[in-house]
Amino acid sequence: MSDHPTSIELTGCAKTFTDGTPAVRRADLQIAGGETLVLLGPSGCGKTTLLRLIAGLEQPDAGGRVLFAGTDVTDQPIERRRVGMVFQSYALFPNMSVRDNVGYGLRVRRWSRRARRERVDELLSMMRLDELGDRHVDQLSGGQRQRVALARAIAIEPHVLLLDEPLTALDALLRERLRVELDQLLRRLGTTTVYVTHDQAEAMALGDRLAIMNAGEIVQLASPEEVYFQPADGFVADFVGTINRLAAATRDGRLEVLGTEIGPCADNNSAVVRSVLVRPENVTVCAPDAAHFVGTVETALFLGDRQRVVLAGIGHRGLAVDAPARADVRVGQRLPVRLDTDHVILSCEPELETTE
Template structure:
């Protein structure tokens, strides 16, 4: 089944509700043809508002523009935009078979029975539902229901596929397996897709790029690995994974160093803040040695694939978390050496203009 691959352009799009609440600050975003883009952020950040504006379920403020390809759809109602939607509940018809659910949108559009059968057959094969055509939703697993919902959404040939927290209602173990399945399915469908989620791992596993949102604004857009390793904003660093906050004195700032126990770590230029961030996996722990700081292990937690150490370091008001290999020979009460590569340090506050 051939699906149209188009771009989506959000140009200075904002939303103000009747009571004056600003659901979305003026926002611009470009989604490339065939790209899977995740809108990621905490509850209330504006990601669902933006998705509803793209779908046509909400009207944006004056001056906003939404384009599908080169076509301005800002004033078009949802039924004229050519969007497919998958919701958290999947919203399948329980009394209908898999085949009937997938073909429902085609039937209400007056497509011939032959064309419906052909399209449904292609999608059943594409979404690996072969042999389940006559089953009803109540007889399917969570992953199978998700595939039916996706197949139904794309059966009518939408130009853009919108997914609103499709995995949010699942338990952690099922969610992990289904996000891999969803990522694979979206690649095979080869359709432009926008996926709303508050789950960082889900977004990084499924999307080509992430748009991280906070307080009605997009803070940073990029690939998951780029945003994790090189966040341009402290919020992105803290939202995408765990971080330690390290404090610095005025003298340390002036000397462009971080004091870590009795060690002085040179800081890259531009990091003039009183606090810096570092991820637990970027803290080296080993035998005490020259140039390294001294720390004492307050707690050792075995996490299966790694060991988490809670370290107490002189000069730091809070304990520091470090991730080490699961066979690391460190125990509670041990004195150890720690080191941080300067390039692993990140600012803990926004740069002042």
């Protein structure tokens, strides 16, 4: 829909609320035209505030700048930025029909009745809501309402689409279905999109890049693959999936984990290695003579496509391991495992947080 997708740039953007809360500490961010950037982080980390800064619903602290397509829009209110927004609570007009909700922004912009009708028809069909145009929105399911909210947001052909946890209110099945539809829609539209979520699966599926936020700061900005396979720190590693942390050291070019040598250490940077991070899918159940460690099965959770096993006696917190779905794993059993040495991540953070 956008012929020239709008790039977004934030420089030195912080937001401290009048009560002193530093909701965003500092954000320097460049979003390419047509890109979908996902802001991912725990509740209260500043995602909504950052989105509102982009929208023009909040002003950054002195010195912060927001640019759309290279033009400084910091002092422009939301009406002048051509952004479409969708919130978690869809905030539709309850007494209006689907059609009137979707066409609302066009009416405000004084489109003719005929042009409005054509555009709304097009959007209803895109969202597969054709049959529901004359219904009141309070007669719709959650998923249908969410699609009306999206249709309303894109009706005005926004240069920038801002979505704040738009799927959170839906049940799991619907969320997964709409996630796929949304992904296709965003790619088709080519609109620059900033998508806020605290759901890592949603973030991975939708984002061209992810900005992982913690306590008002962007701690990593990278592709989903990079965030998952090369997390910037322990916080990111934990936030985007389960990960084990085990005490480690390097000695004469060899890597030792919990005192066991597991292989050569290719890493030639001089930072002191204190632990390794390894995901459950990179620990495999193996024959006893190939084992790096042996642990006692504490729990085994059947997940359909695999089993998530926790082994006691390996590291301080136990070791999470993925075992094949059909493997015979029983609580109390001794299980030999080995680390997939190509996929352990070296870290200079210690195994245990001393601040806990």
